[in-house]
Each structure stands twice: as C-alpha cells, then as structure tokens.
Amino acid sequence: MRKVYDLAGRENECRFSPFCWRVRTALAHKDLDAEFVPWRFTEKDRLAFSGQDRVPVLVDGDRTVSDSWAIMAYLDETYPERPLFDSPQSRAHGLFVKHWTETALHQAIFPIILLDIYRALRPEDQAYFRESREKALGRRLEDFEGDREARLTTLRRTLAPLRQTVKLQPFLGGAEPSGADHVVYGAFRWPQAVSDTRLLEPDDPVQGWLNRVTAAYRDRVRLAA
Amino acid sequence: MRKVYDLAGRENECRFSPFCWRVRTALAHKDLDAEFVPWRFTEKDRLAFSGQDRVPVLVDGDRTVSDSWAIMAYLDETYPERPLFDSPQSRAHGLFVKHWTETALHQAIFPIILLDIYRALRPEDQAYFRESREKALGRRLEDFEGDREARLTTLRRTLAPLRQTVKLQPFLGGAEPSGADHVVYGAFRWPQAVSDTRLLEPDDPVQGWLNRVTAAYRDRVRLAA
Numbered sequence: 538m539r540k541v542y543d544l545a546g547r548e549n550e551c552r553f554s555p556f557c558w559r560v561r562t563a564l565a566h567k568d569l570d571a572e573f574v575p576w577r578f579t580e581k582d583r584l585a586f587s588g589q590d591r592v593p594v595l596v597d598g599d600r601t602v603s604d605s606w607a608i609m610a611y612l613d614e615t616y617p618e619r620p621l622f623d624s625p626q627s628r629a630h631g632l633f634v635k636h637w638t639e640t641a642l643h644q645a646i647f648p649i650i651l652l653d654i655y656r657a658l659r660p661e662d663q664a665y666f667r668e669s670r671e672k673a674l675g676r677r678l679e680d681f682e683g684d685r686e687a688r689l690t691t692l693r694r695t696l697a698p699l700r701q702t703v704k705l706q707p708f709l710g711g712a713e714p715s716g717a718d719h720v721v722y723g724a725f726r727w728p729q730a731v732s733d734t735r736l737l738e739p740d741d742p743v744q745g746w747l748n749r750v751t752a753a754y755r756d757r758v759r760l761a762a
Numbered sequence: 763m764r765k766v767y768d769l770a771g772r773e774n775e776c777r778f779s780p781f782c783w784r785v786r787t788a789l790a791h792k793d794l795d796a797e798f799v800p801w802r803f804t805e806k807d808r809l810a811f812s813g814q815d816r817v818p819v820l821v822d823g824d825r826t827v828s829d830s831w832a833i834m835a836y837l838d839e840t841y842p843e844r845p846l847f848d849s850p851q852s853r854a855h856g857l858f859v860k861h862w863t864e865t866a867l868h869q870a871i872f873p874i875i876l877l878d879i880y881r882a883l884r885p886e887d888q889a890y891f892r893e894s895r896e897k898a899l900g901r902r903l904e905d906f907e908g909d910r911e912a913r914l915t916t917l918r919r920t921l922a923p924l925r926q927t928v929k930l931q932p933f934l935g936g937a938e939p940s941g942a943d944h945v946v947y948g949a950f951r952w953p954q955a956v957s958d959t960r961l962l963e964p965d966d967p968v969q970g971w972l973n974r975v976t977a978a979y980r981d982r983v984r985l986a987a
Contacts, residue, residue: 626847626938629935630852630942632931633927637862640926697865698862699861701864702857709854710851710854
C-alpha cells in the first residue's frame with residue numbers, strides 16, 4: 538500500500554501541513570489511494586529511512602520520495618494519466634506559482650495562525666514548535682496575538698493575483714485544476730485544520746475557487762490514517 | 763505592414779509602456795516584424811478606429827486587436843509556430859503570472875518611477891498624466907519624491923517568487939522564454955526607458971534572468987518607429 542507521512546496535531550485527524558495537503562489532493566487528482574500516516578514534529582527518527590527529516594514523504598512500493606514538489610513530479614512521471622502539469626512549460630509556470638505561494642501567501646497566513654497551530658500540538662511538539670519558530674522569527678509566539686485585522690487586510694491584498702485569475706477562469710489550471718491549484722489549495726487547508734479565523738470574505742472570488750477545488754476532490758480526499 | 767501603436771515619451775525613442783513591451787518581445791519571439799508607431803497619452807482620437815483608447819493596439823492586415831493579453835492570444839492563434847504558450851493549461855498559469863505582475867510588481871515599481879515618467883513626457887502629456895494619476899493615487903506626484911530606499915526594499919521583497927524561480931530554471935517558461943517571461947520582462951523595460959534608478963542589485967538572480975531575456979531577443983527587438 539502507498540504511504541504518505543503526514544504532519545498531525547494532537548488529534549490524529551488534525552492534518553495541517555500545507556505541503557502534505559499538496560500531496561493529498563495531487564493523489565486524489567490522479568485517483569490514487571494512499572495511507573496517510575500521522576507524524577509529529579518530534580518524530581524525526583521515524584523519517585530517517587528517507588534520508589531527511591521533513592514531511593511529506595511518499596513511500597510507493599520500493600520508491601521513497603520526499604519534498605512535495607518532487608513528489609508531484611514523481612507522480613506525473615510514474616502515473617502519467619491525469620497529469621498535474623500537461624507540458625514542461627506548464628510545470629515551469631507552476632514553479633512560479635509554488636514560489637509565490639511560499640514567499641507571499643504562506644508568509645501572509647502564518648502570523649495569523651501560528652498560535653492556533655501551537656495550541657493544536659502535543660506538549661512535546663509545542664516545545665519544539667516554539668523553540669524553532671521563535672528562533673526563525675526572532676520574536677515570541679505571543680507577540681503575534683494582536684494585529685489580526687491588519688494581518689487579514691495584508692493577506693487579502695496578497696491574494697490579488699489569485700483573485701483576478703479565478704475571476705476569469707475556474708481554476709489556476711484553466712477549465713480543470715492543475716498542480717498549481719493543489720499547491721495554492723494546500724495553503725488554505727493549513728489554517729482550516731487548526732483555526733476558526735475566517736480568512737476570506739464570503740463573497741471573495743477566492744472563496745468560490747476554494748469551493749470548486751474542494752468539490753472537485755470531495756469524494757477522493759480521505760483523512761483516515 | 764503590421765503596426766503596433768506604442769506609448770512614447772517626449773522623444774520618439776522613449777518607449778516605456780510595460781504593456782506595449784509585452785507585444786514587442788512577443789513579436790520578436792515569433793520572429794514577426796512590425797512598425798511601432800509612437801503614440802502619446804493625449805492622442806486618444808488616433809485610437810478611435812480600435813473602439814477603445816489605450817495602447818497597445820495591433821493592426822495586422824484587416825485585423826485590429828487591443829489589450830496586450832488579447833494580442834498575445836491573437837498571435838498564438840494566427841501564427842502558431844513558436845508558441846508563447848504551448849498548452850491551454852500553460853496559458854492559464856500564465857494568466858496568474860500576468861495578474862501577479864499587474865497587482866504586485868507594477869504596484870511596487872510605479873511609485874519609484876512615476877516622477878521619472880512625468881519628466882519624460884511632453885508638456886501636454888504631463889498635464890494629463892498628473893491629473894489622471896493624482897486622482898487615482900489620491901496624492902500629488904511630488905509626494906513620491908522621498909522614500910526611495912524603502913520602496914526599493916519593498917520591490918526587492920516583492921520579487922521573491924520570480925527570484926526563487928529563475929534560480930532553478932533559466933526562464934519562467936523553463937528552458938526557453940514563454941509568454942509569461944514577456945509579461946514580466948515588460949515590467950522591467952518600463953523603468954529602464956525613463957529612469958536611472960538601479961532597481962536590482964547586480965548579483966540579484968532576477969538581473970541574470972533579465973539579461974537572458976534581453977540576449978534571447980537582442981537581434982529581433984527593434985525600436986525604430
């Protein structure tokens with residue numbers, strides 16, 4: 538059976554990594570099944586077999602692939618039906634969408650939800666999360682308590698290119714979702730898994746796009762471990 | 763002869779519209795010739811034949827097409843060799859790059875160069891530019907005199923997704939430039955045409971990418987009217 542090591546919170550059902558979500562919907566896109574094995578921040582030894590210490594890790598028969606982008610490329614190579622990217626140029630453009638997601642969108646979402654993430658973790662993972670994130674940010678997690686409205690405004694402004702695009706076409710991939718949709722969609726499943734904060738106004742075209750992606754994979758995305 | 767109505771400054775040689783530049787390099791990409799007819803902001807009557815009042819306007823035989831994105835689509839449809847986008851999905855992704863360029867990159871460049879643009883115009887066009895831009899911005903042009911360093915910092919941060927992408931592949935389109943490269947490249951020809959401000963550090967990977975696009979079309983991009 539195909540396996541994906543998947544970041545989990547205190548509850549097994551809490552799967553919040555935006556990178557792992559890319560793999561979850563990419564597998565659904567290809568109608569491929571997998572077991573999503575819960576994994577926590579402090580279980581780095583359990584990934585030793587993969588030669589690195591981060592999720593997602595896909596184990597597919599005798600192949601082990603880490604890094605969500607590499608996993609998506611592996612899936613297109615190994616299972617060419619229902620491609621995530623239908624040409625090298627399209628994949629190359631997808632790489633820009635990936636980097637926009639990571640340098641602009643994730644950066645705008647993270648400060649809004651980092652305390653929610655913290656609260657969703659086991660105590661031992663909380664300690665790891667606090668130490669690593671406070672070191673990276675140069676600030677205490679609690680410094681992000683306020684300013685929610687200003688951060689939401691920044692996030693909604695950051696979403697402008699996505700919003701303009703999905704006003705003109707149903708998906709980033711055009712008439713159907715592509716790998717680019719999976720990458721951006723993962724960014725939104727991250728807050729959804731841990732936070733009650735409403736990131737989008739209900740009439741935001743981005744919300745319509747989110748609903749379309751969710752509907753496209755509703756029957757094929759499974760959370761069971 | 764194919765004709766493109768092309769925004770010009772006081773000097774005929776000053777062609778600064780980022781949208782017109784898209785068409786210039788897209789034509790070069792396809793090895794198609796055109797006359798680039800200088801046009802100024804206050805010459806709206808000269809575009810009346812196109813049913814709207816903005817450049818670029820392409821006149822190709824009996825076809826008239828306005829709007830840079832529509833012109834690029836027209837070129838791929840009419841001259842399918844050397845496609846700007848090699849699949850509908852790739853074009854769909856390109857639309858995201860276009861909207862990122864217009865909502866993030868142009869927004870970061872414009873405040874840095876708007877006084878330079880103003881100074882490059884004929885007096886009658888200066889009056890038009892001042893009135894229309896001050897109304898849109900809600901501020902006087904001269905309010906943008908200072909803060910150059912802070913604005914350059916914002917611009918360089920905005921460029922993160924482009925920078926990360928062209929570190930990993932030569933062009934946004936991958937091994938070769940695509941329509942997405944033309945759209946982003948146009949944004950950089952805009953300041954280059956009117957301003958001495960150095961937007962990029964010389965060792966910025968974005969500068970390397972700019973040099974590669976310039977080199978790819980060096981022999982085919984003409985400025986002659």
